[in-house]
Amino acid sequence: xxxxxxxxxxxxxxxxxxxxxxxxxxxxxxxxxxxxxxxxxxxxxxxxxxxxxxxxxxxxxxxxxxxxxxxxxxxxxxxxxxxxxxxxxxxxxxxxxxxxxxxxxxxxxxxxxxxxxxxxxxxxxxxxxxxxxxxxxxxxxxxxxxxxxxxxxxxxxxxxxxxxxxxxxxxxxxxxxxxxxxxxxxxxxxxxxxxxxxxxxxxxxxxxxxxxxxxxxxxxxxxxxxxxxxxxxxxxxxxxxxxxxxxxxxxxxxxxxxxxxxxxxxxxxxxxxxxxxxxxxxxxxxxxxxxxxxxxxxxxxxxxxxxxxxxxxxxxxxxxxxxxxxxxxxxxxxxxxxxxxxxxxxxxxxxxxxxxxxxxxxxxxxxxxxxxxxxxx
Amino acid sequence: xxxxxxxxxxxxxxxxxxxxxxxxxxxxxxxxxxxxxxxxxxxxxxxxxxxxxxxxxxxxxxxxxxxxxxxxxxxxxxxxxxxxxxxxxxxxxxxxxxxxxxxxxxxxxxxxxxxxxxxxxxxxxxxxxxxxxxxxxxxxxxxxxxxxxxxxxxxxxxxxxxxxxxxxxxxxxxxxxxxxxxxxxxxxxxxxxxxxxx
Numbered sequence: 300x301x302x303x304x305x306x307x308x309x310x311x312x313x314x315x316x317x318x319x320x321x322x323x324x325x326x327x328x329x330x331x332x333x334x335x336x337x338x339x340x341x342x343x344x345x346x347x348x349x350x351x352x353x354x355x356x357x358x359x360x361x362x363x364x365x366x367x368x369x370x371x372x373x374x375x376x377x378x379x380x381x382x383x384x385x386x387x388x389x390x391x392x393x394x395x396x397x398x399x400x401x402x403x404x405x406x407x408x409x410x411x412x413x414x415x416x417x418x419x420x421x422x423x424x425x426x427x428x429x430x431x432x433x434x435x436x437x438x439x440x441x442x443x444x445x446x447x448x449x450x451x452x453x454x455x456x457x458x459x460x461x462x463x464x465x466x467x468x469x470x471x472x473x474x475x476x477x478x479x480x481x482x483x484x485x486x487x488x489x490x491x492x493x494x495x496x497x498x499x500x501x502x503x504x505x506x507x508x509x510x511x512x513x514x515x516x517x518x519x520x521x522x523x524x525x526x527x528x529x530x531x532x533x534x535x536x537x538x539x540x541x542x543x544x545x546x547x548x549x550x551x552x553x554x555x556x557x558x559x560x561x562x563x564x565x566x567x568x569x570x571x572x573x574x575x576x577x578x579x580x581x582x583x584x585x586x587x588x589x590x591x592x593x594x595x596x597x598x599x600x601x602x603x604x605x606x607x608x609x610x611x612x613x614x615x616x617x618x619x620x621x622x623x624x625x626x627x628x629x630x631x632x633x634x635x636x637x638x639x640x641x642x643x644x645x646x647x648x649x650x651x652x653x654x655x656x657x658x659x660x661x662x663x664x665x666x667x668x669x670x671x672x673x674x675x676x
Numbered sequence: 677x678x679x680x681x682x683x684x685x686x687x688x689x690x691x692x693x694x695x696x697x698x699x700x701x702x703x704x705x706x707x708x709x710x711x712x713x714x715x716x717x718x719x720x721x722x723x724x725x726x727x728x729x730x731x732x733x734x735x736x737x738x739x740x741x742x743x744x745x746x747x748x749x750x751x752x753x754x755x756x757x758x759x760x761x762x763x764x765x766x767x768x769x770x771x772x773x774x775x776x777x778x779x780x781x782x783x784x785x786x787x788x789x790x791x792x793x794x795x796x797x798x799x800x801x802x803x804x805x806x807x808x809x810x811x812x813x814x815x816x817x818x819x820x821x822x823x824x825x826x827x828x829x830x831x832x833x834x835x836x837x838x839x840x841x842x843x844x845x846x847x848x849x850x851x852x853x854x855x856x857x858x859x860x861x862x863x864x865x866x867x868x869x870x871x872x873x874x
Binding site for chain 1: 695696697698699700701702703704705707726727728729730731733734738739741742745746749750751752753755796800801804
């Protein structure tokens with residue numbers, strides 16, 4: 300879909316877009332990424348000078364909901380991303396070519412842009428029966444995925460399928476669907492979980508990678524920290540009802556009509572790290588809790604097998620609103636560290652007193668005299 | 677060569693064999709194989725979905741209240757339809773009747789999905805069969821007015837568009853000549869059709 304040596308700026312100028320609109324786009328994108336006004340300048344500079352990044356978007360065992368989400372992005376608009384910002388060379392769902400023409404694009408990109416292209420993977424490979432549960436272009440998807448990953452620069456794992464396994468990996472996982480980081484081990488992988496992920500998160504991640512030529516800061520699970528550092532619960536607009544102990548007890552009761560907290564109806568917001576409550580969906584209109592249903596926790600690992608979606612969470616941890624998973628982890632690690640240090644100190648003190656005691660004993664003994672032999676044991 | 681598929685369709689090498697795999701712009705993975713005879717007419721066609729996830733197996737033994745969420749993941753393009761049918765199936769099995777208001781809300785949601793799915797399907801998936809996007813993006817004046825590609829059969833010529841302007845909408849076309857009133861959509865028809873007939 301175009302020459303990858305063009306810059307974003309030259310492409311949009313050719314489409315008749317003014318420089319003013321270009322800068323507006325840059326500042327909107329910077330705002331969406333949370334980079335502030337210096338970020339807008341950096342984005343503008345990168346888009347004016349760097350060639351567009353070729354992107355290959357592959358589909359394994361999936362339901363295309365990630366693509367569906369992606370095409371609804373409002374900031375930046377997906378048309379700007381797909382048609383101008385990146386060079387989307389291959390995507391099963393929205394490309395014009397099919398059959399051997401489509402296959403030829405993969406080979407061409409792999410040869411022409413070796414170690415330059417971004418491999419975006421939607422869905423995951425099944426490993427049972429030699430990968431026969433997902434065949435694409437006459438080859439098992441797992442083979443094709445490894446083959447394309449070899450020559451890629453970075454790999455994006457779209458959605459819960461590619462990141463954790465999602466619905467096809469739920470018990471009993473009949474096809475042995477496996478997250479892509481278990482298959483691709485030698486490339487940097489960024490996980491963008493969610494079923495599907497928020498559209499603005501997807502375009503935001505892609506914008507960051509194509510603009511700055513590197514991955515955004517990741518947390519320990521490989522997710523971009525800028526979008527996955529807070530729980531749904533932390534930014535939930537019904538949080539005040541949770542804190543006040545006002546809960547929906549039954550569907551369609553008075554509390555449900557008043558928009559009270561859905562925690563007792565099985566909302567998984569308190570254990571789910573995602574941007575839904577902050578960014579919201581469909582151009583910021585709403586998100587599941589706002590529509591009156593609890594969060595399913597779709598961006599968390601193995602959310603299908605954590606009991607029913609309508610069971611109340613029993614292990615809820617109360618943390619401050621601005622805490623991230625890592626901060627909590629660090630705090631926990633810190634607490635453990637303190638405990639370890641305390642334990643060590645106590646042990647050392649004990650040892651010291653024992654030593655002193657021993658030394659005192661030793662001094663008490665008179666060399667050459669008959670000892671009780673305790674020391675020699 | 678002759679192979680029988682699990683659905684008892686026969687694959688063979690008769691005539692000219694054309695394989696399209698992967699078939700793009702659909703949800704999932706599909707392979708289509710056809711055989712053309714000497715007159716270029718399709719004499720055998722077999723399509724096969726080349727992906728299986730086993731959601732029916734995964735659903736077994738789950739809480740019926742959760743079934744909709746699993747079923748919905750069959751397809752991300754038409755999610756709501758799968759979820760709604762799953763909910764109805766559970767309600768039928770358990771003998772649950774829903775109030776009229778609930779039914780109205782479901783109908784509204786279903787119709788919204790219909791509208792949005794229609795837009796997505798046409799503009800993102802289907803349109804590429806009719807419009808040459810790359811040509812449409814080139815900003816020469818002529819192409820801005822009329823995006824077209826010579827390789828596509830349904831293209832319109834600029835003079836067709838001028839003729840729409842002159843003859844007006846279908847409602848006003850009955851004022852024109854009898855020949856024009858027989859033409860589809862306000863007196864225009866795709867160029868390729870006209871070339872065949874005259």
